[in-house]
Amino acid sequence: MQANSGTGARSPSYCRYTRPGNNPVDGTASLGLTGVEIDFGTGKPRTLWRYDGLKALEPLRANTIDVLLSSRDEPGATLFVQGRAFAASLREHAPHLSARATRWRRARLWLLLIASIVGIVTATMVTGWSPLRFYAGMLPESWRARLGDAARDSMTEGYSQCVDANGTAALARLSERLSKAAPEGVTFDIRVYDWPLMNAFAVPGAKIILTKGLLDKSDSPDEIAGVLAHEMGHAIAMDPEVGMLRSVGLAAGLEVMLGGTGGGLANIGVMLAQLGYSRSAEHEADVEALVLLKNAGISPKGLGSFFARVTKMESDDHSSGPSGWTWLQTHPPAKERAKLVRAQLDYPSTPALDFQSWNELKEICKTTAKSTATKHGDG
Template identity: 60%
Template sequence: MSSGAAPDPSYCRFIARRGSPPLDGTASLGVTGVEVDLGADKPRHIWSYGQLRSEEPIRPNAIDVLLMSKDEPGASLFVQGARFAAELRLRAPHLSARAAWLREKRMWFFLLAIIAALVFAAYLAGVSPAKSIAKALPDSWRERLGKATRESMTEGHKECIDPAGLAALTRLTERLSKGVPGNIPFSVHVYDWPLMNAFAVPGGQIVLTKGLLDKSVSPDETAGVLAHEMGHGIELHPEAAIIRGFGLGATLEVMLGGTTGGGLANVGLMLAQLGYSRGAEREADKHALELLKAADISPKGLGNFFTRVMKLEAEEGDKAPGAFSWFRTHPLPAERARLVSEQRDYPSSPALDASDWQDLKSICKKTRAPEDAT
């Protein structure tokens, strides 16, 4: 219900469609909608209250509004005036901040209802509920979660951005991506981190460390590790692990751009500590072998890497780093080395030529701090 008489006409600027010149005029609140007067030689526009949309929710202290209307798709109307905004909130309550909040809550309940149904259906079918939920999530949500996880896991380490190294990394990633089902895009990042490590995070994002590149004796070894992490990404293992360990509600909130307080800062640590099941590791290995074969890269590099991992475990014992060590979070290297050795030979070529391999190993010649990233 209106609070009283309508305010005097307010200054407005009307744009009929994108690219059209703006027209100055006045806007007033009529009986059925916003009435726009652009001068005697221009037609009068009336936008009914029920068809109005606002670029931003109209808050109690608003001093102007930017409106669109289903009555004139593509047009926009900017109106100045605190009294106009306050009265419009009463006549078109669906434009208020409270209404926007309620719509968001309804969206959450609707989304949770859908996910609950998916979980129940997955349970009946004997499928992992967390993985079923991960598959149902929009790509943009997984990308947000992946960014938050990657930033958490690499905190304190600079990203390596030497142009020649990045170009070599892109060529290797594109070569391995030839065999990726469904053309899933992968984004690979290298960090100036001495620990030998590699991990996949949600949204098709993969992290390699300088320590892993330094300890790899050939591009085929690095390609094998990268293919393995791509295998985790293909199976959505990172998303499923976070949903299981971090909780569905908190995971959805960060995917939607929200925050959950201090707990969110530890999402990367939680993912690293959770690790993957032996079944998940075997799935990733299977994909790695398929990707390497599709790219005409020998799997022997991956087998050699597993063999050297076993030696490192034996030599370092309890002194081996724990939480983020590639070989501590990827069990059974002996079994996996045997799996690779059982693969039939096929025509292959090095994952990178000598020049590209040196460029990739030197990728940390140039770095940037997290706050410098765009």
């Protein structure tokens, strides 16, 4: 005995069955134990569409008077059935066709989408995974170098490169000492510019810019080594590449990497100079700097002294107006960073440079490479 309910379950309802490429066929539909039974008349075979394979064009509601069905049993075929009673009984036999079930399925899809988004965001926060960092890491070395050249040329436009032979040799010795402590395969290109600004910048391609203002206001080679190690930390993490992709987009990045000179890239160096890294990126660069200094046998106290003086300048900046320490504009507060350095345990170390080499480095701008570009205003 069929466990059907309602008049529509006992009495066949008019239906119209259509298969692709064929004319519609009239018949009757009734609700059987396992599915909708379609009868085309005496002597013709019946067709069964199982309940679990049914789909309805519109969700079945209490006031539904006819239904248009399709089925996994006959892909492409449709069945139009008239009758409020049939629709009501079908809702009981195939509850997944009801409006409530349809709303829940849609809500479930949204919940899954939201959960996926939350999961991706959480994974990004916990693991530090970043799509932009992934894309940056996929860039060929030659492209990153070309992008770094464009950024450095733009950033230092109008300022001559400092090329005194003795100073350049001293810089090379310091760079080599720190580079040996860096991950294998990372090669740094470090240059000094006759720029009164006190700052240092990492640009794409592991290229680093030091300014004369930074050398002039540093008290020891260990301070410069600490700042340089910090910028190396940014370069190792590819923070400049990530910042560039975030700010100018993939299209503009591809333009310069493919040799373009569009106007949209004219200020890419200025943009990178003003780019502020997140606190997390700055902290990671500080941690990497401490690792590099330790592996190179250079005391972190120089970096700590530098942060301590910057902390004082931050205080003076708040109390008496701009101090000219441009480092303050592009890096987060130094007080907590100084605490991180002070927390490091002592280890065997030697000065980053001997006395003579330090003096030679500070005099690196005695000789400069001429620049024909228009000079920026002092920052």
